[in-house]
Amino acid sequence: MLTVLLILIPLVTGLIAFGLKGSGPKTLGLISSLASLAVTIAALFQFRSAPESLSHSCNWIPQLGAGFSVGLDGMGMMLSLLTSISFVLIFIVINKREYDRANSFYALMLLSQAGLMGVFAAYDAMLFYFFWELALIPVYFLCSLWGGEKRIPVTFKFFVYTFAGSLLMLIGIIYIYLQTPDHSFSYASFTTAALPKETQSCLFWLFFVAFAIKMPIFPFHTWQPDTYEQSPTPVTMVLSGIMVKMGLFGVIRWLLPVLPQGAYVWSDVAIVLSIIGIVYASCIAIVQSDFKRLIAYSSIAHIGLMSAAIFANNEQSLQGVLVQFFNHGINIIGLWIIVEIIQDRLKVKSLNELGGIAAYAPRMATFLVIISFANIALPLTNGFIGEFLMFSGLYQYNPWFMAVAGLGVILGAVYTLNMVQKVIFGQPNQLTETTTDLRGNELLALGVIVAIILVLGVYPKPMLELVQSTTELVNKVY
Amino acid sequence: MQVDWFFILEKVLLITGVLIISLVVAMYSTWGERKVAGIMQDRLGPNRAGPLGLLQPLADGGKLFFKEEIIPGASNRFLFILGPSLAMTVACMTSAVIPWGDTLTIAGHTVSLQVADVNIGILYIFGVVSLGVYGIMLGGWSSNNKFSLLSSIRAASQIISYELAMGMALIALLMVTGSLSLKDIVEQQRQSGVWNVFVQPLGFIIFLICSFAETNRSPFDLAEAENELNGGYHLEYSSMKLGFFLFAEYINMFISSALMSTLYFGGYHIWGLDSLHVSPNIVTILGTLVLFIKTICFIFFFMWVRWTIPRFRYDQLMRLGWNYLIPIALLNMLITGGWILWHQH
């Protein structure tokens, strides 16, 4: 029941928010996200004691064999935790902002949360597809309505990309559905469909393209930097922190178990693409002067590593990926928050116009440094453990791949530190002199993030325990 | 295929005879018309050419032959000629299925006095008569004259309007007789001794009225209403082309009369004829005479009406056709059907 609640709370509050006025939506958003967080935490406890109780299933379209079955395993649990925490953080940060047509803004945000929760909880292919799209549409509107000046073509490109991808996935789903013995969309039927190898290797691409666009993996990534740049920052946080995980999640939940042989056939290709993405994105990030685009490319690089690790497909790499799901989400949201703050104060995005903020906003500078370290996975930050596991998994798969991917880490350090250096240190100019330090709500959000970074960096055990069951399951199915 | 030359010869002779008789009757109808008009209006009518003016039609015909043929400059030449030709051709074609008499036996051959005994005789007549409107339409339209055009349109809409009621009257008749062959219809009346007019009085009246309209006869002669339209669709015509239009009308009148005699008045049948103990050939010839007498009576009736009843107004004409005749004809049809079924069971 808690799982259903996780979807229902944002859905219902989102719909209500459309009708509210004034500061109503803002308050409602905060309350709703806090409620979601509370439910998630309750679910977390229940997960520890009785994980089955989180599954829920009932009839939906009996004619089709589609059921409303949701549930949370370790991976889903973690991602819903990430979602809940992120939304709380986002709502805290933007608490002081005044958006035009705030009711729609908050409503759409909440609806996208519902969609995300649904994706992570769905145990039915049709339901999964449904939420997959439901998460997309509000985000599309959010970007198009509140984004930058080039928002319309950019977000449209984003939409068409993802929609085309998901339609291909739909065909894949239909095909598998028709092959299932009992004509059902349930996860169990899908994983036991036992398709022949040739079919699997064809179907692999239908799914892979959909997920790859969402992640995004080279060469399907072209929508991403533009969209991140043009979207309003809260939406970028959702996009980069959580929505990209949908693609990775899809691969782990649906692609690997359903089409194991297909994935096996194409895993080299997928990894190569991912690694190309890492290097390529890193190189571009180095020469990038736009703050938002830089982070966007860094995100491509990180996601590329995760996807490479997924397709390497051994216990360690998967464990690493799952841990990194959460950590990457937290880190990148932290980065975006700082971007948001700087943009809010100074109204610039170019790194060249920044500098010397440390003197005027020491707390922000500190946070930025910590989050950046986490982002390049220094030991004692949360990023370390995940990347370490992924690299060792990738090494097991093929040392050469690991070597090239490792290059990405080095490049990552280059551009991240370069960015930190440009923003915080250096000569303050006229503009940056006006920077003021963090306000209460910002301090709260960043504080939480930094706390998570440090705690998990030192004590990652609960995280590893949480995903243990999933990685075992995945390997078993494989 | 074995060609039956005797059959062909017989038919050729018969066709020639029928056509000549049609033309002669038509010619003398013009004379008759003027005579009847004269008598009704208490004057003499034609009396110069020959005794009682009997040669008048010949004189008229000869005159038409030698008149100058004028084709107006603004007209469509081909259609202008086609119009009257079509009217005349169609008028000549109708007679093909009318049984002019029973069979003659000449030199061991049985000769039918009917050009073609086809099983869809009524439909044939219906079809050919419908073609007649084309002659008028083409004539009126190709003249490129406002009066002609108006006249031909009037004529067309009049003819098609009355065709509906006529068709339905025929359907009622068809229900009674169960045959579309005119020969069968006559033979049925002959065998039962009951003429269809007694079975179908209402149908006959409808058919009669429609015949007047179809032949453009007064009181339905709006197409050539000389006081409004200067003569109507044949306004621009001269010489034999005009003659064809006029002849066609009289031939149509003749055929309609023959048809009414055939369909409703027993054709060549008269009571008592069959009980005369004379040779069948004589009976046949007498029968043909009987048919002609009936036909001439109808022709006289046509003329009588013409000089008695004034012309309708156009709206009256259309109202009569649509608002009254069609429902009545339908009703007649249903009553006939119901009545026959009632008797059958």
Next chain:
Amino acid sequence: MFIDTVILSATTPFSYFPIVLQLIAALGFVGLTMFATHFLGPKRKTQDKLETFESGIERHGNARQPVAIKYFLVAILFVLFDVEVIFFYPYAINFRLLGWEGFVAMLMFVAFFMVGFLYILKKGALKWED
């Protein structure tokens, strides 16, 4: 699907042959006469003779102008009702066979016929006095 052969009997394509003969005869007569008059009559064409005759006054415009739509309407209605009449023919031929059941069906058909008829009457399609 009951056309019966009660009536449609004994007619072969050859039965129509005399009609062809008559057609030839009629066409021959008409053609000959037309031809003859064309040569027999005098030909003295003048401009005035070839003018369209409009009661002796000068001609005004082209005759082929659009005429009142009523005529068109009558033509259309004729076409419609005439084809409805077509349906009576097969019925009239077979109605003894079809019996009362067919009669009721035909009554329905007539009823629809009359409905259409009433409609055009009420609509004023046949009203000429406007």
Next chain:
Amino acid sequence: MNALISTALSGVLMMFAGLFVKNKQSIKFVAIVALLICFAANLAELCTLQGGSRTLYGMITVTNFSVLFNAVAFGATLLYFMLSGSAFEKVGEHVSDYFALVFFILSGISLASSFSSLLMLFLAIEIISIPQYILAGSDKKSPKSSEASLKYFLMGSFSTGILLMGITLIYGATGSFLISELGIGDGAISPLALCGVILIAFALSFKVSAAPFHFWTPDVYDGSPSVFTSFMATVVKAGSFIAFIRLFHGAFTGTISKDWQLLLALVTAATLIIGNFTAVFQQSVKRMLAYSSIAQAGFMLLSVIAFSDFAVKGIILYAAAYSIATIGIFAVLIKMKDYTFDGFNGLAKKEPLVAAVTTICLLSLAGIPLTAGFFAKYYVLTAAVQEGNLFWLVIIAVICAAISVYYYFRVIMAMYFKSGEPGVEEMNGRFKFLLVVTAAIVILLGVFPGLLLQFA
């Protein structure tokens, strides 16, 4: 059969209503009541059928499928009457006659959904078509409308001729018009029958505006009064599809099916590609919807090609989803003064509710989940995937679906992301309420398609 009789009688009733009822508002009311009665009669038949079928002299066979489709068509028409019924008055004087024609079209559709003889197929197609010619030209003063009507008429009657030739050739090959007795696909195929099937396929493609026989569609839909375009592009088109699917799934099975399947697959591919690509370049929303109707026809054709339960269910769901959404959009479009995309600029600011409903309808047309259009597309795609050898077609269809997003979203973008002062007529509360009902139906069917499909 109830549907057929009741709609025909309603048509007659409407004809006479125009003569006796002078108030236009009450004419609309009469029409709605009559349609409700038809709907009820149809539902009553659904109850009495109980999954069986009812046959009339071999000419008509009413099955569950036909009754269900009738229900969809009537339901969509009901919505159409309520949303756009008032717009009838703006077209011309003869409001009740337009309603009567719509009813006659509906009776044609009822026949199309239940024919079991080629004669009835022909009649159904014609009963559907002829009133449309009139409706297309009902705006007598507008040259565009009359030209649309002429074009439609000429093309429509031409395709009728082809249809008839096809039927005749099939008759020549089999000696029967009854679908149950045709048996074309048993054993060797006679060339006569094959020609006949191909001609019929062409003619019906014409009627459903499938490429390459679609060229009349944009002009006709654009030129006709919008309120009738709305009906013609939706319910009527679905009706033609029902005839199509019934004929090809019922009569041309067996060995012959492979032949026409390939032919129709090519037609479908062409329809999808042409419809979608051309729609992208349109500047007027009405014309875009015309091309979109071609594109949607391509999807519906998928279900004709595929033999399965999914196809049959799919076409019903597709008919419902597509009709309702398009009727909703047209209801809004009719109220607009400017039919170009720019005419919609800033509608969301001025009429947020109307814009939201339009958006939902557009999303449904694009086939986005949570709307009825998604499941419609889902079903036809499933049917095509199940067919096995049509995978290439499915991929084309999916790519085209992605393209379709482009032009549907142009409207959404105009409404939400661009600013402008849209010229829009006054909309009363009732209209808005009905729009919301439309959107609710779209979403309801999008979440629970079983509501409709449980009867199939």
Next chain:
Amino acid sequence: MPVQYYIFLSIALFCIGVMGVLMRRNAIIIFMCVELMLNAVNLLLVAFSKMWADAGRVDAAGAQIFVFFIMVVAAAEVAVGLAIIVMVYRNSQSVDVNIMNRLKN
């Protein structure tokens, strides 16, 4: 006469009709070509009806009934079509289908 003659004749008529529709530009002539197509079909139906009747099918007259229906529908089309042509003529003083490309843009 063998049924083939009728088939050839009506196919020829039909093709003439089709070509006429595709090539002529006058709406009335196009319309007449359509009617020609329909009548070709009628002829063919009757020929087939005879063919099947000779082959011993009892329900072969059904095709003739079909012809009646075609006639009726053709009449309805005539009614509508001529009305439309008249309307077009009134609006544009022409029945040429080529000038009707105003709709294109």
